[in-house]
Amino acid sequence: MSAAASSRIDIVSHNQYNSPGVHRQDLLSDGLSQLKVNLQWFDHALANGVHEPEAVNISTVDAHGLPNSRIVLSKSINELGVSFYTNYNSAKGQELSDTPFAALTYHWRYPNTAEGETQRQVRLRGRVVKAPSVESDEYFRTRSTESKLGAHASKQSTTLAPLSDGDDGRLTLQHRLDDMRNTFAGTPNIPTPDFWGGYILVPFQIEFWSGRLSRLHDRFLYSRSLETLQSLLPNDATTPIESTEALAKECGGVGWTIDRLSP
Numbered sequence: 001m002s003a004a005a006s007s008r009i010d011i012v013s014h015n016q017y018n019s020p021g022v023h024r025q026d027l028l029s030d031g032l033s034q035l036k037v038n039l040q041w042f043d044h045a046l047a048n049g050v051h052e053p054e055a056v057n058i059s060t061v062d063a064h065g066l067p068n069s070r071i072v073l074s075k076s077i078n079e080l081g082v083s084f085y086t087n088y089n090s091a092k093g094q095e096l097s098d099t100p101f102a103a104l105t106y107h108w109r110y111p112n113t114a115e116g117e118t119q120r121q122v123r124l125r126g127r128v129v130k131a132p133s134v135e136s137d138e139y140f141r142t143r144s145t146e147s148k149l150g151a152h153a154s155k156q157s158t159t160l161a162p163l164s165d166g167d168d169g170r171l172t173l174q175h176r177l178d179d180m181r182n183t184f185a186g187t188p189n190i191p192t193p194d195f196w197g198g199y200i201l202v203p204f205q206i207e208f209w210s211g212r213l214s215r216l217h218d219r220f221l222y223s224r225s226l227e228t229l230q231s232l233l234p235n236d237a238t239t240p241i242e243s244t245e246a247l248a249k250e251c252g253g254v255g256w257t258i259d260r261l262s263p
Contacts, residue, residue: 015117016117016213016214017116017117017118017119017211017212017213017217018116018117018118018211018212018213019117019118019119019120019210019211019212019218020118020210021210021212021218022208022210022218022220024220024258024260027208027220027258029255029256029258030252030256031203031206031222031224031256032077032079032080032081032203032206034206034208034222035077035082035122035206036077038122038208039077041053041108041120041122042054044112044118045108045110045118045120048110048111048112048118049110050108050110052073053106053108054073054074054075055071055072055073055074055106056071056072056073056074056082056084056104056105056106057069057070057071057104057105057106057107058070058071058072058084058092058102058103058104058201059102059103059104059105060092060095060096060099060101060102061095061099061101062091062094062095062098063095063098063099068091068092068095070092072084072086074104074106075139075198078200078244078248079244079245079248079249079252080200080202080244080245080247080248080251081124081126081200081201081202081203082104082124082200082201082203083131083135083198083199083200083201084198084199084201085136085139085140085196085197085198085199086156086196086197086199087151087154087155087156087157087193087195087196088130088195088196088197089155089156089157089195090156090157091156091157092157093156094157096128096199096237097236097237097238100127100128100129100236100237101125101126101127101128102125102126102128102201103123103124103125103126104123104124104126104201105121105122105123105124106120106121106122106123107119107120107121108120108121109211117211118211119210119211120208120209120210120211121207121208121209122206122207122208122209123205123206123207123209124201124203124205124206124207125203125204125205126201126202126203126204126205127201127202127204127226127229127230127233128199128200128201128202128237129199129200129202129233129234129237129241129247130197130198130199130200130237130238130239130240130241131197131198131199131200131240131241131244132240132241132242132243132244133197133240135198135244136192136196136197136198136240137192139198140192140196140197141189145190148184148190149177149180149181149184149190150177151193151196152180152183152184152190152193153173153176153177153179153180154173154176155176160172160173163175197240199237200241200244202229202233202251203222204223204224204225204226204229205221205222205223205224206221206222207219207220207221207222207261208220208222212263215263216263217263218260218263219260219261219262219263220258220259220260220261221258221259221260221261222256222257222258223256223257223259224254224255224256224257225254228254229251229254232247232250232251232254233247233251
């Protein structure tokens with residue numbers, strides 16, 4: 001990186017990647033089944049020092065069609081899609097209520113002594129549905145006490161008003177957390193907030209990307225009919241679905257095509 005002029009920063013790194021290749025004959029016909037197989041990519045990243053390989057960038061759009069992205073932790077890959085949890089009143093929650101579509105991107109880059117530097121991505125585009133309440137409750141019970149209290153205390157994405165001249169809003173947040181500690185003192189099982197829970201991204205496209213030499217990367221795109229998928233899914237992402245398994249069975253009949261893309 002060089003600062004050739006005060007108004008400009010040039011990023012001049014030109015790295016070569018030598019990730020393990022992706023081959024058409026090794027791919028399964030079903031995109032979500034292949035995604036589960038590619039959990040080995042998570043394991044490989046973890047084994048090579050990547051912390052939280054489940055971290056994923058999620059992009060939504062607001063009511064004006066303007067994009068918004070942030071990093072979250074995906075919590076499961078199931079037969080319907082990829083699940084993540086959040087405050088339903090957050091910016092992402094409001095955006096998904098208005099426009100129930102999102103894009104997810106996993107990205108892992110790390111040195112690997114066996115093959116050289118590895119760089120991989122998995123990209124998904126899909127419809128978002130609200131997870132069954134029972135699944136949100138099951139996951140919430142696995143969280144630490146502090147994480148549970150934090151979920152109750154945070155009015156995610158809202159402005160924190162300072163309590164004093166020396167406070168930038170952090171003290172307001174700390175007071176809310178203290179209030180939650182008092183509210184739930186002695187409560188063995190802190191309940192799931194009614195404004196908090198899971199979403200599932202049901203993909204109509206999944207791309208597996210592996211960085212290769214000369215920037216001639218391997219890219220394989222799974223696609224299935226969004227129109228057909230839409231006909232099987234709820235009209236919005238505001239009402240929890242009744243059963244992940246039942247909906248997955250319905251959507252499982254929508255076939256996938258596989259194409260190699262030019263890098």
